[in-house]
Amino acid sequence: MVRTKNEQSPASVREIGKEEAKIGGKIRKLIRAQKLTYNDVAAFLDMTEANVKQMVQGRTAVQWVKLSKIAKLLRTTPNALLGFQSDDESKKRGEG
DSSP, X not given: OOOOTTOOOHHHHHHHHHHHHHHHHHHHHHHHHTTOOHHHHHXXXXXXXXXXXXXXXXXXXXXXXXXXXXXXHTTSOHHHHHTSSOHHHHHHTTOO
């Protein structure tokens, strides 16, 4: 099978899925810690509850335009959600 330049190999697709699951897991953990519901998050982001559930399960990608809103709601930073810094680091800097 010949792949075109823009096609991803199955292995790279799996890696992307793992990253989405990690980000979704962090979001889910913070939602629970703040005693929010998926419906609360959905209303804040102007999304459906079903879309929020898919996002936290890693089934769909977090849209870049929504990432900063999610971070603001959850009192953290986009960098912490993406795994570039810990929540503790963002709090020390006053970012979260």
